Amino acid sequence: MELEILIAVATMGGLGFIFAGALAVADKKLRVEENPLIAQVNEVLPGANCGGCGYAGCYDFSVNVVAGKTPVTGCPVGGQDTAIDVATLMGIDASTSVRMLPRILCCGDNEEAVKKMTSYYGPLSCSAMAQISGGDKLCLYGCLGGADCVVACPFDAMVMNEHGLPEVIDELCTGCGMCVKACPRNIIEMHPEDREVFVFCKNHDDPKTSKNVCHVSCMGCGICARKSDGGVVMDNYLAVIDYEKFDETKIPFDKCSTKVIRKQNFSKN
Amino acid sequence: MELFLLFISAAIINNFVLSMFLGICPFIGVSNKFSSALSMGMATTFVMVITSVVSWLIWFLVLVPNNLEFLQIPAFILVIASLVQFVEMFIKKVSQPIYRALGIFLPLITTNCAILGLALLISMKDYSFLEGIFFGLGAGAGFTLALIIMAGIREELELADVPKPFRGAPITLIVAGLLALAFMGFAGMIS
Known part of the structure; x- marks a missing residue:
């Protein structure tokens, strides 16, 4: 019995050895020179x-x-x-690359966004909620609060804050963009880290509807667009900043009734 | 004559892909372009012939005399894995475009059941050395034939007006089934 095992081991080992040797020789002979x-x-x-x-x-x-x-x-x-x-x-000069970080462009947290009359019972992931019923909130464009982005982040750089919105921990973020892909509502965008002015809303509803679904939505009044010389454009009741033409001094921050277009210094929080 | 019949039998009548349903993965995976189907067929045939030689030698000269029949599968897998490594190096050296066209399916020849099936069939049917080589050649030729026919049909299918629900994988599987049906017509001609 023991002999049999020994023979078996020796045979397989020997075979392996022979093939390994043959492959090593082949590797030497057939190696492809690459840069x-x-x-x-x-x-x-x-x-x-x-x-x-x-x-x-x-x-x-x-x-x-x-x-x-x-x-x-x-x-x-x-x-x-x-x-x-x-x-x-x-052998070339490194042009300074700008670090890109994800920014969450929704501020409809658990307090500000208006909830539906009905409650949502089901899988608590954004992708499921987006497909089934749109979760608890009335807004069809905002954060669902299911933390898909937190799960997707391979570097633990995302957390849900106490108000039910995700937050980026800038120090841990590597800018890989996985959270952007994970969000079914596309409210996460990659922006240069020193950019401070954003429209924190993605709601395209008309003024009346957007006022009804969230206290901090962009209603689409267009006052920022009118004052900014093309720095802000209106896209179907939503103010969108055109960062090419954008001039911070021309934005009437205090005229925005929901304060959804605002300057936020991310490095301080 | 015997050997020729064995070759024809392995290539057409008992076609590995279409009658024995071995190696379906590359059959579906690499059959979308004629040129890559041909080179995949060639690579697989090459591995098959060498596998039949080496596995015959190992089976009849090493395993059977030492009563180590139970080591059949690991030993054969060792043979196949090493051979595929070798073929991969060879193709990379000889032709980079073919290497890139075959992509992942080249290392996957290792796990192609058609090749292990071939090695097992040779030992099971007690073929002689020469018979083993011809069986391997026939199997490879049959595999290439199936792949080429499939690639030809699929290149035409690109232009055909396929109903929407059948586009892509479904129509490919239907075509594969019809091809197998056609090859079933040869069944029993040579046992």
């Missing part, structure tokens, strides 16, 4: 293969950087440190 820069670039990347850059993983990103198809600053997770490392390897 060593690709491996070096790959080395300095975070290696999380998150796909935040739009490629199939860190290796794919390196191939494209070396081929010159994508800028050295293309890795949103590694941020500026990685960009500088990659740029040094590629």
Whole structure:
């Protein structure tokens, strides 16, 4: 019996050894020379293969950087440190890349948003609520409060605050954009970290409806659009900031009746 | 003559894909373009022939004499995995475009049941060495044939006005079923 086991182990081991040897020889003979820069670039990347850059993983990103198809600053997770490392390897100057952070453009929390007369019982994920009945709140555009973005965040940089809205912890965020994809209502957008003025609403309802569904919605009065020389445009009863033409001094912040267009310094909270 | 009949039998009458339903994954997965179907067929045929040689040697010279028949499956899988690694290196060296066109399906030849099935059938039917090689060749040719026919049909299907609910995977599966039905017509011609 013992002999049998020994023979079996020796046979399989021997076979494995022979094949391993053959493959090692084949590897030597058939090795494809590729640009060593690709491996070096790959080395300095975070290696999380998150796909935040739009490629199939860190290796794919390196191939494209070396081929010159994508800028050295293309890795949103590694941020500026990685960009500088990659740029040094590629022998070019690292243009300072702007860190992008997610911003939650809804302030209809549990107190401000008007609830439906009926209660929602069901799976407590935003994607389910968005498909089944739209959750507890009347607003068809706002945050559902199911924390899909918190679940989606691979870096624990999102939390639900006590009012039922998600918050970004800027220090932990890597800007991978997973929360943006997770939100069925598209209220999360990526913005440069130093941007402070936002319209914190996505409601396209007419003035009367939007007033009824939420106390802090953009009703679409258009006063900010009229005063801002094209810095704010109205899109179907919703003020949208055009950051290209936008001039902060022209925005009449105090004229907005729901204070939904406002300046918020994110680094202080 | 015997060997030729064995080849025809493996390639057409007992076609691995369409009669024995082995290797369906690459059959559906890589059959959307004629050129990649052909190279996938070639790669699989190559692996099949070498597998039949090596697994025959291992089965009749190593496992049977030592009463180690129970090691059949792990030993064969070892053979197949190593061979696929080798083929992958080879194709990467010879032709980068083919390597990229085959993509994930190349390493997946490892888990292609048609190849393990071939190795197991050779040991089960007690083929001689030469018979084993011809059986492997026939199986590979049959696999390539099925893939090429499927790719040809699917390239035409791209232009056809397929009813909306059947577009994509459903029509592909229906076509595969009809093809299998057609191949069933050969059943029993050579046992």
